Amino acid sequence: MGTSVAFACRCQSASLRTYYNRADVVVVAKVSSVSTDARQMTTAKLAVSNVWKKDMTGQIEAITGSSCAFDFKEDGEYLVYLRATPDGKMSTMQCQGNLPFNRAGKAKTWLKRYGKIGIAASGSFVGDNFFVPGYTDLFWANTFGNVIR
Structure with missing residues (x-):
C-alpha cells in the first residue's frame, strides 16, 4: 500500500477591503462547468452577472x-475574487475571500458601497484577452445602476 502526503490549507482572515485590493477583478458568477486536468488544476467556466x-x-x-x-461546484453561484496570472488567465484560491453567493451578504454590501462597478459584456469564453473596453463605470452606474441582487 502506498502512502500519500496531504497538505491542509490554512487561510488567514482578511478584511473585505484587503480581499478587494488584492484582486484584479471581483465577480458574481454561476458555474456552468468544472474540469480537472492531469496536473490537478481545475478550470471553472463562469457566467458573470456582476463585476467590479x-x-x-x-x-x-x-x-x-x-x-x-x-471548490467550485457546477451550477453554484459565487462571489469570486480573481487575480490575473502572468500568462493572462484568471485564477483564484480558497484564501482570496471567495464565498457562495447566498453567504456573501456583508461582502455584497461592501461592494455596493465601495466597489468600482464594471461591465459584464456578453461574449464567449476567452483566454488572454477577456477584458473588453466598454462604457465608463460612471455611464454604467448612472444608466443601469448597480445590478447586484
Missing part, C-alpha cells in the same frame, strides 16, 4: 489548484 474593478466578458474561465484550490 474591470470591464470583462460575461463568460470567463477561472483556474484553481493545489491544496488551497477553491
Whole structure:
C-alpha cells in the first residue's frame, strides 16, 4: 500500500477591503462547468452577472489548484475574487475571500458601497484577452445602476 502526503490549507482572515485590493477583478458568477486536468488544476467556466474593478466578458474561465484550490461546484453561484496570472488567465484560491453567493451578504454590501462597478459584456469564453473596453463605470452606474441582487 502506498502512502500519500496531504497538505491542509490554512487561510488567514482578511478584511473585505484587503480581499478587494488584492484582486484584479471581483465577480458574481454561476458555474456552468468544472474540469480537472492531469496536473490537478481545475478550470471553472463562469457566467458573470456582476463585476467590479474591470470591464470583462460575461463568460470567463477561472483556474484553481493545489491544496488551497477553491471548490467550485457546477451550477453554484459565487462571489469570486480573481487575480490575473502572468500568462493572462484568471485564477483564484480558497484564501482570496471567495464565498457562495447566498453567504456573501456583508461582502455584497461592501461592494455596493465601495466597489468600482464594471461591465459584464456578453461574449464567449476567452483566454488572454477577456477584458473588453466598454462604457465608463460612471455611464454604467448612472444608466443601469448597480445590478447586484
